[in-house]
Amino acid sequence: MDLGLHIANFTWSGGSATFVDDLRRTAKTAEDVGFTKISVMDHVWQIGMIGPPEHEMLEAYTALGYLAAVTERVQLLAWVTAAVYREPGLLAKEVTTLDVLSKGRAMLGIGAAWNEEESVGLGLPFPGTAERFERLEETLQICLQMWSDDDGPYAGKHYRLARTLNSPQSVQRPHPPILIGGGGEKKTLRLVAQYAQACNLFDSPDLAHKLEVLRGHCETLGRDYDDIEKTVMGPIDPGPNGENVDATLEHLRDLAALGVTHLQMGVGDGSRTDVLELIGERIIPEAAKL
Secondary structure, eight states, rough: OOEEEEEEEOOTOOTTTTTTHHHHHHHHHHHTTTOOEEEEOOSOOOOOOTSSSOOOOOHHHHHHHHHHOOOSSSSEEEETTTGGOOOHHHHHHHHHHHHTTSSSSEEEEEEOOHHHHHHHHHTOOOOHHHHHHHHHHHHHHHHHHHHOOOOSEEEEEOOEEEOOOOOOSSSSSSSEEEEEOOOOTTTTHHHHHOOEEEEEEEESSTTTHHHHHHHHHHHTTTTHHHHHHHEEEEOOOOOOSSSTTTHHHHHOOOOOOTOOEEEEESSOOTTOOOOHHHHHHHHHHHHHTT
């Protein structure tokens, strides 16, 4: 099992004076100790389960461009892009640009969006649930067409593109891997089975059930379930002195038994790297054996 680092909180103890240096050091440390992915949220305000909306929040794809410049090996993605915040043609260009500038390390993480408060606050599109999912599927179709040899028009219910030209093309062929986030059983997991190379589910008691639902969609669509990377988002707390390492590894074994191959964990205070170093020393090598 691999571990990745999710940077969702930008309100760090070092404050604004050291923030850029702290971000660079956090990313480089994560890469050096063995994390395989680094992600940021696609939010414009901080979300309630982390902090008040007034807390610092970087725009996702600008931040990922910076992270591409200060790392060399980790995969980079928004976990996950709000499909309705950007026109699909522009989103495909952003992910392609990230892939080119990172020398083939971009992923498209995407979902239907959920944060109405920030959308209304900054005037971003936020249609009803059914339409957001329609737009998500059309966005996936447009991105895949732009990453293909077909630069012809696209005509959907919500989006019309006269020419899907994408130059330069992505480094990764046929396209950067697609991760679809969310556990909706009727729509989201069906989209995973149809379009994605990875799913993302929460590390929760219903995880086994969600994976069985995904398996059912794969059978219906003729997709090989094993071709989809199973990822979860969840906390890792080794304890200040490693006292929780054994319990953490036992939980990772339980996840691996369900077929999970990647866990994406958050960082609380990016002005400190001691927790990342401890995880790199005590947890990542053992998780790799699962």
